[in-house]
Amino acid sequence: MRMTSRPEHLLIEHLGAQLVTVGEEIPERARHDWSGQQPVCPLAWIRPRSTEEVSAVLRICNELRLAVVPQGGLTGLAGGAHPVAGCVALSLERMNGIEEIDPAMATMTVGAGVVLEAAQAAAEAAGLFLALDLGARGSCTIGGVLATNAGGNRVIRYGMAREHVLGVEVVLADGTVVTSLNKMLKNNAGYDSKQLFVGSEGTLGVITRAVLRLQPRPTFSTCALCGCRDFAAAMALLAAARSGLGPSLTAFEVMWPSFYHFMGEKLPSLPQPLAGRHGIYVLIEVSGFDAEREAERLEALLAKGLEAGDVEDAVVAASGRDVAAFWAIRESVSEYSKVIGKVAAFDVGLPAHATGQVVERLEAGAVQRWPDAIALSYGHVGDSNLHFVANVPSAGAEQPSAEISAFVYETVRSSGGTISAEHGIGTLKRQYLPxxxxxxxxxxxxRIKSALDPNGILNPGKVLEWPPEPEAGTR
Amino acid sequence: MRMTSRPEHLLIEHLGAQLVTVGEEIPERARHDWSGQQPVCPLAWIRPRSTEEVSAVLRICNELRLAVVPQGGLTGLAGGAHPVAGCVALSLERMNGIEEIDPAMATMTVGAGVVLEAAQAAAEAAGLFLALDLGARGSCTIGGVLATNAGGNRVIRYGMAREHVLGVEVVLADGTVVTSLNKMLKNNAGYDSKQLFVGSEGTLGVITRAVLRLQPRPTFSTCALCGCRDFAAAMALLAAARSGLGPSLTAFEVMWPSFYHFMGEKLPSLPQPLAGRHGIYVLIEVSGFDAEREAERLEALLAKGLEAGDVEDAVVAASGRDVAAFWAIRESVSEYSKVIGKVAAFDVGLPAHATGQVVERLEAGAVQRWPDAIALSYGHVGDSNLHFVANVPSAGAEQPSAEISAFVYETVRSSGGTISAEHGIGTLKRQYLPxxxxxxxxxxxxRIKSALDPNGILNPGKVLEWPPEPEAGTR
Incomplete structure (x- = not known):
């Protein structure tokens, strides 16, 4: 019995059962991303193996007006890859080839489904360095990293994902393939259309392949953990690190006591390299090409900071094990589900000088509203990026997430910040985009969305409302 | 007598004589850019003093369907700012305010008409560094630099203009003002629309203000001039410089003998720091925060190069005067009109490894076709960017420019290169864009052009043909 009137059967008929999975056979992992929303089973889960197959999928979905949600490693926190009801979940996971590494051009060409860590390893094996790095490196894919313009730990030195990409191949909503696998650092031949797709969260086209820019691999890297007097002292240390270390400064991560001590208490296995309590904690990473000199400069920086009273205590990593231990404190964020449960997580950008006061307002305001609130602050402060998470233990499963969001985003708005520094908008932040x-x-x-996806099939409701609604009140 | 039926009078009537200049009063400088094309007197020359005035100009031009050619410092070489018949030349020169320098954010906010050199000086006065730099720094303006995504000497370290801009204000074709003067390094709140306008050569919107990213100011900079064995040796030196100097390598300029010796002979006042003749010449600049160490590393690099036989002779600048002298050789390109006359000038991008062979083919091919051809090669080879200029003395004013262009671009196409690395497309390269x-x-x-400028008033015929023509042969 053929039932070609049902769209999932049309998809199977046109694309084949090798590509299309429907119904109960769609695995759990395709039904949600890391945004914490309720799983949604898509109408179909389609896993093309080539650009041509991606094109075929989009062509038919466009004809059938089926929503398409592109999926990479599903590690996004804003809901960008979370299925919407009745959608086709388009997974790029089979397009995971590292197609070429070009040492002369210092580039690598990869499929969208390549996991970031695999790309990093391949670059390293070729004696080069893919500087793009973030906590989800073991799961996130290049396609998703580019589609969300991901940030991460080394933005202060190497920039966001956008700055690591030289060329992309995309498939537009109507199935048109646009191949721009440029490898050259400079190519001003007409509009640099790839910029449109980077950071558009799959709403303008589906990235299928990319050319990434590689760097000379630093031969030396180390880090230091500092206990500083207060936020102003951390900012003074940042300014001194920028001018004293220049481009050797490859990370400057700030952890407020709320985060540092809470995680230390909850996770006794975390290292405690510093004695006593301090006003704020800073993890500084230096990387370079001259071990002795970089280490000297880091020591000099810390000595000056200690002398000025900005730094109260500091430990420099003496081994790779120390480096891993220091980073483990910062990366303990991956343990929230274990130590706290569900958190409302925020990724906001702030003018640097305002960040200290904003954290005070956020932490005090949370406790004022919900007396037992757990509110933790940390972030890539060197890039104007603050992360803030909150949980209200007494609320149990009924977390006041909407109220916390409203409170946080109001605070950020009044400080001239942005509601998303690096995680994107997805669905969770869409209402706050204004x-x-x-x-x-x-x-x-x-206007851009309408021009590239007039039927609105690509990731509808992500970033922008769909169908578009006039916003009478805000114009 | 009112003659409101004539568009230039309508412009004066609506915008006032303070903004609008017509007829013979339009100065020579507004009638041409540096592309070498015949001057064209625009219908009107309009110089707004504010974003609101730019908006008013575009609104009325859009209503009247008048072509608008945005103009900055008019130093473009591809014709992007050259007037078209019957157009309004929209000069941003009065919007030349350095509005703010924010040391905490390391940003500066400027009007589009600010001259690059003035912006550099203002940043320096504030103890910061605007790393964007190109030969036309004394005339080109920030608006034009961004609209063309200009490159220049320090791209190898700091990237193209795109990487120096954090926010823009643009006026769209219909007069809509879109103000996105973001100062934050990270802001993933929806599409990064500014990327559309950077490098679009004024065809999608008019940039009126911008937020530029500033850098820590290097405390030390020097350079060396090297005579190398051949192109392969220069490439080996580049690889060694990348890994040995890391981010201290801030320029790597290559000059072929065709350029180096020709300019040296024609301009006897140019310094001749190297003895003898070499296969190719390289100018290396290092900048950093530790004079002694940077100088040591440069010396070590050159010593290794000499030992390997890649470098045959090298001179390190011993003073600021030496630095200026070495750069004067590279920047003697500004003297072409004096020493050669009119040249056909090319700015192409090439896969690094192909560049040596391409230069051989270009120089030999030019002389084969035009036996007395002067063909000079040099460029930002560290960024995959070659400049090539040609002149046929025997042809006098009747230079075979079209034939030379066809020859050069065919050669570049067959090598997988781009017809524009940093100068843009304008009108001169439009036919070669495919x-x-x-x-x-x-x-x-x-599709992007139609969405943003449906009436095609913005810089028509630049980058893309206007009105759009179906390219039957190429689809």
Missing amino acids: YTRSPSELDLMR | YTRSPSELDLMR
Whole structure:
């Protein structure tokens, strides 16, 4: 019995059962991303093996007006890859080939489904360095990293994902393949259209392949953990690190006591390299090409900071084991589900000088509203990026997430910040986008969306509302 | 007598004579850019003093369907700012305010009409560093630099103009003002629309203000001039410089003998720091934060190069005067009009490994076709960017420019290069754009153009043909 009137059967008929999975056979992992939303079973889960197959999928979905949600490693925290009801989940996981490493051009060409860590390892094996790095490196894929313009730990030195990409191949909503696998550092031949797709969270096209820029591999890297007097002292240390270390400064991570001590208490296995309590904690990483000199400069920086009273205590890693231990404190964020349960997690950008006061307002405001609130602050402060997470233990499963979001985003708005520094908008932050973007900026985004995806099949409801609604109140 | 039926009078009537200049009063400088094309007197020359005035100009031009050619410092070599018949030349020169320098954020906010050199000086006065730099620094403006995504001397370290801009304000074709003066390094709140305008050569919107990213100011900089064995040796030196100097390598300029000796002979006042003749010449600049160490590393690099036979002779600058002298050789390109006359000038991008052979083919091919041809090669080879200029003395004013262009671009196409690395497309390279961009890439550009400027008033005929023509042969 053929039932070609049902769209999932049409998909199987046109694309084949090798590509298309439907119903109960769709695995759990395709039904949700890391945004914490309720799983949604898509209409179909499609895993093409080539650009041509991606094109075929989009062509038919466009004809059938089926929503398409592109999926990479599903590690996004904003809901960008979370299925919507009745959608086709388009997984790029089979397009995981490292197609070429070109040492002369210092580039690598990869499929969208390559896991970031695998790309890093391949670059290293070729004597080069893929500087892009983030906590989800073991699961996130290059396609997702580019589609969300991911940030991570080394932005202060190497920039966001956007700055690591030289070329992309994308498939547009109507199935058109646009191959721009440029390898050259400079190519001003017309519009640099790839910039549109980087950071558009799969709403303008599906990235299928990419050319990434590789760097000379630093021959030396170390880090130091510092206990500083207060936020102002950490900012003074940042300024001194920028001018004293220049491009050797490859990470500057700040942890407020709320985060540092809470995680230390909850996870007794975490190292405690510093004695006593301090006003704020900083993890500084230096990387370079001259071990002795880099180490000297780091020591000099810390000595000056100690002398000035900005730094109260500091430990420099003496081994790779120390480096891993120091980073383990910062990366203990992956243990929230174990030590706290569900958290409302925020990724906001702030003018650097405002960050200290904003954290005070956020932490005090949370406890004022929910007296037993757990509110933890940390972030890539060197890049104007603060992470803040909150949980209200007494609320149990009924976390006041919407109220916490409103409170956080109002605070950020009043400080001239952005509601998303590196995680994107997805669905979770969409209603707050007007806090950061003006009506004319939003109109421009909608104009671009309409031009590239007139039927609105690509990741509908992500970033922008769909169907577009006039925002009478805000114009 | 009112003659409101004539568009230039309508412009004066609506915008006022303070903004609008017409007829013979339009100065010579507004009638041409540096592309060498015949001057064209625009219908009107309009110089708004504010974003609101730019908006008013575009609104009325859009209503009247008048072509608008945005103009900055008019130093472009591809014709992007050259007036077209019957157009309004929209000069941003009055919007030349350095509005703010924010030391905490390391940003500066400037009007589009600020001259690059003035912006550099203002950053330096604030103890910071605007790393964007190019030969035309004394005339080119920030608006033009961004609109063309200009490159220049320090791309190898700091990237193209795109990487120096954090926020822009643009006025769209219909007069809509989109203000996105973001200062944060990370802001993933929706599409990063500014990327559309950077490098679009004024065809998608008019940039009125910008936030530029500033850097820590290196405390030390020096350079060395090297005579190398051949192109392969220069490439070996580049690889060694990348890994040995890391981010201290801030320029790597290659000059072929054709250029180096020709300019030396024609300009006897140019310094001749190296003895003898060599296969190729390299200018290396290092900048950093530790004079002694940077100098040591440069010396070590050169010593290794000499030992390996890649470097045949090298001179390290001993003073600021030496630095200026070495750069004067490279920057003697500004003297072409004096020493050669009119040249056909090319700015192409090439896969690094192919560059040596391409230069051989270009120089030999030019002389084969035009036996007395002067063909000079040099460029930012560290960024895959070659400049090539040609002149045929015997042809006098009747230079075979079209034939030379066809020859050069065919050669570049067959080598997998791009017809524009940093100068843009303008009008001069438009017909060759399909050599570098595929039909689907061009279609995508047209789709973006139509979405943002449906009446095609913005810089018509620049980058893309206008009105759009179906390219039957290439689809």
